[in-house]
Amino acid sequence: MSNQNTNRGQNPNNNPNNNNLNNQQPKGPNGQPIMPNGQIPIGPKGQPIMGQPIMPNGQMPLGPNGQPLKPNGKQPKAPKTPKTKTEWLPELTEQERKDAKDSKAKEKILSKAQKYKEKKAKKGGAFKVVNFPEVKETGLKGHKTRIRLQKQLTSKYSKDILNGDIISTTGNRPDTSRYAIEIYGAKKWYTNGDMVTQILKGVDLKIEKSKFIVILGPSGSGKTTLLNSISGLDKVTVGDVFSVGHNLTLLKDSHLTKFRRENVGFIFQQYNLLSNLTARENAEVGENLSVPTENSMTIEEIFETIGMKEQMNKYPHQMSGGQQQRVSIARALAKNPEILFGDEPTGALDEEMGRKVLEILLEVKNRFKTTVIIVTHNPNIAEIGDTVIHVRNGLIDKLAHNSNPKKPSEIDWS
Numbered sequence: 001m002s003n004q005n006t007n008r009g010q011n012p013n014n015n016p017n018n019n020n021l022n023n024q025q026p027k028g029p030n031g032q033p034i035m036p037n038g039q040i041p042i043g044p045k046g047q048p049i050m051g052q053p054i055m056p057n058g059q060m061p062l063g064p065n066g067q068p069l070k071p072n073g074k075q076p077k078a079p080k081t082p083k084t085k086t087e088w089l090p091e092l093t094e095q096e097r098k099d100a101k102d103s104k105a106k107e108k109i110l111s112k113a114q115k116y117k118e119k120k121a122k123k124g125g126a127f128k129v130v131n132f133p134e135v136k137e138t139g140l141k142g143h144k145t146r147i148r149l150q151k152q153l154t155s156k157y158s159k160d161i162l163n164g165d166i167i168s169t170t171g172n173r174p175d176t177s178r179y180a181i182e183i184y185g186a187k188k189w190y191t192n193g194d195m196v197t198q199i200l201k202g203v204d205l206k207i208e209k210s211k212f213i214v215i216l217g218p219s220g221s222g223k224t225t226l227l228n229s230i231s232g233l234d235k236v237t238v239g240d241v242f243s244v245g246h247n248l249t250l251l252k253d254s255h256l257t258k259f260r261r262e263n264v265g266f267i268f269q270q271y272n273l274l275s276n277l278t279a280r281e282n283a284e285v286g287e288n289l290s291v292p293t294e295n296s297m298t299i300e301e302i303f304e305t306i307g308m309k310e311q312m313n314k315y316p317h318q319m320s321g322g323q324q325q326r327v328s329i330a331r332a333l334a335k336n337p338e339i340l341f342g343d344e345p346t347g348a349l350d351e352e353m354g355r356k357v358l359e360i361l362l363e364v365k366n367r368f369k370t371t372v373i374i375v376t377h378n379p380n381i382a383e384i385g386d387t388v389i390h391v392r393n394g395l396i397d398k399l400a401h402n403s404n405p406k407k408p409s410e411i412d413w414s
C-alpha cells in the first residue's frame, strides 16, 4: 500500500533532491522539510519541529552560541546570567548588620558635612552698619515709606547676609557663640486696606543657645507674630532680628526660604504631615532639606529618640495625634536645625500625648543642644521652660529665667 497519506511514512530516498533543502523536498504537515531518514524532524524534547529548516545532516540547526534555534527558526535569547545579589555573610548577627548599615549612613552624613563646611568657610563674615532712617510719619504713608526703605536695603544686602555677612541697621553685632536669637528695636505693622496696625511695638531680646524657651501671653498679644519674625516665616518692618546670625529683616523672600531650609525646623499645632507618605518618608522630606553637620542623625536614630522605631512604616491615618506630632518632630529633626520652633505644639493633643511631646522636645534640647522655642497660651506649660518670654500687647512684658524648670510629668494639665 502506498504511504502517501502519511508524511511520516514517505521515503525520502525516492526523491533525488532530498539531501538538498533548497531544492524541492518533501514537506511535513506544517511545511517543514523532512529529515533524510524520512522522519519529521524532532526537537530536543521529542516534539515535532514545526516549519523549521533542518540541516542537510538532519541535525537541529544551531545558533552562534551552539544552542539549538527556536522552532520558528529565530535565535533563542542568550541564557540569563543570574543576578549577583549582595548577601550578608551568614555569620553576621542582626545587630552587626544594623550597625554596618548605620555606620554607612553616618559616613555619608560626615562626608556631606565636610563638603558643606568647606563651602560655607569660603563665604563672607564682614560686619557692616547701614542706615535705616527713622520714619516719623504715622498711618499708611509712614508704613509705605518704611517698606520702601526696607526694600532698598534688602535688594542691596540680602545676598551678602545669606552668604554670612552681618548687616546691622542698629549698630549691634550679634554674638552667635552665645545667642541663637538677638532682636534690636523690632517693630511690625500690619495693613488691612487703608488701616495700619502696629503689632510689635519695639522688641529687644536675646535668646541663649541650647535652651528651652517658652513664649507666653494672652490671645492677640503678638506671640505668633514674634515667633514668625524670628523663624523667618515673616519679618518685622524695622529693627534687626538676628537669627543664627542672619539679619532676617533684610532678607528677600527667596532668601528667607533658603534661611529656613538651612537653619530651622518647625512643628505646628496641626502636624502638617503628607498623608500619602509613611512616617519614615515624611521624616525623609526633612532629611532631604537638611544641611549636614557632624551631629546629623540618621532617620533610625531620630525615630529611636522619639520612641517610634516600630511605627516607621505607618501612614498618618494609622497613627494617633500624638504619634503624628512626634513624626512631625522627626521631620523637623531630620533637618538637623539650629533652632526648633513650635507654635502651640501640644494644642491639639490630650494630656498624655501632650506630655509625651513636651518630653521629646526637652530630650531634643538636652541631647542635641538644639535651641527649642515654643509658643503657648498655657502658663502650666511655661513652667518647663529655661526661659519664659512674657508677651503683652506687642511688647516683652517680662523675661523670666527658671533655674529649676519642672518636668512635663510634674506640671498641671488643666
Ligand SMILES: Nc1ncnc2c1ncn2[C@@H]1O[C@H](COP(=O)(O)OP(=O)(O)OP(=O)(O)O)[C@@H](O)[C@H]1O
Binding pocket: 190, 191, 192, 199, 217, 218, 219, 220, 221, 222, 223, 224, 225, 226, 377
Ligand atoms: N496677617 C495679619 N494681618 C493683620 N493683622 C494680623 C495679622 N496677623 C496677626 N494679626 C493681628 O495681630 C495681633 C497679634 O496676633 P498674633 O497671632 O501674633 O497673636 P497671638 O498672641 O499669637 O494670639 P493667639 O494666641 O490668639 O494665636 C492680633 O490682633 C491679630 O489679629
